[in-house]
Amino acid sequence: MQDEAARPQAVQEIPVTTKKSNGTAKPAQRVIKKYPNRRLYDTDTSTYITLADVKQLVMDAEPFTVRDAKTNEDLTRSILLQIILEEEAGGAPMFSEAALANIIRFYGHAMQGFMGSYLEKNVQAFTDLQAKMAEQSKTMTPEMWSQFMNVPNPLMQGMTAFEKMQEQMQKNTEQLLGAFGLKR
Known part of the structure; x- marks a missing residue:
C-alpha cells in the first residue's frame, strides 16, 4: 500500500460546508448513492442521474463521492473507472493497447x-x-x-x-x- 503522505495533495481545498440559496448549510461534497438496480441517485438534487451526469460533475470539478446505498461502501473509484472505460470504448481512446x-x-x-x-x-x-x-x-x-x-x-x-x-x-x-x- 502506498504511503498516504507520499501521495500528491489535492490542488483545491474543499470547504466543510457551503450555503444553499435558501441559507441552509449543505455538505460540501455531493453524495451519490448507487442502488442494486445500478441506478445512481444524487442526494443533492434528489434525482436519479446517469453516468454522463457523473462525468459532468468531474468535468465541472464538483466534489462528490459515490456510495453503495445498502452498505455505504465507497464506490467512487469504481464509477470513475467505469467512465474511463466508456470513454476508451468510444471515439478516440487516450491509451493505446x-x-x-x-x-x-x-x-x-x-x-x-x-x-x-x-x-x-x-x-x-x-x-x-x-x-x-x-x-x-x-x-x-x-x-x-x-x-x-x-x-x-x-x-x-x-x-x-x-x-x-x-x-x-x-x-x-x-x-x-x-x-x-x-x-x-
Whole structure:
C-alpha cells in the first residue's frame, strides 16, 4: 500500500460546508448513492442521474463521492473507472493497447506504487500546464496568436523542457526496471 503522505495533495481545498440559496448549510461534497438496480441517485438534487451526469460533475470539478446505498461502501473509484472505460470504448481512446498492457503489468509488482505516483504526478503537471496556457490565452488577440505561433515563446520553451523532462524520466524508469530484470 502506498504511503498516504507520499501521495500528491489535492490542488483545491474543499470547504466543510457551503450555503444553499435558501441559507441552509449543505455538505460540501455531493453524495451519490448507487442502488442494486445500478441506478445512481444524487442526494443533492434528489434525482436519479446517469453516468454522463457523473462525468459532468468531474468535468465541472464538483466534489462528490459515490456510495453503495445498502452498505455505504465507497464506490467512487469504481464509477470513475467505469467512465474511463466508456470513454476508451468510444471515439478516440487516450491509451493505446500497448500502454494499457504496460499498466496492467504493474499490478501486483513491487513497482506498482511507484507507477501510480509517477502517472499521478505527470498527469497533474500536464493539467497545470494546460491550465496555465488556457489562462494566458484568454487575453490573446488574433494578432497575438499569430505572433505566438511564429516566434519562440517562453511557454513553448517550457513545454519543450517538459518534454525533455518526460524523456529523461522515461530513460531513468527504463534503467531502473532493467536493474530489476524487467525490460519493455
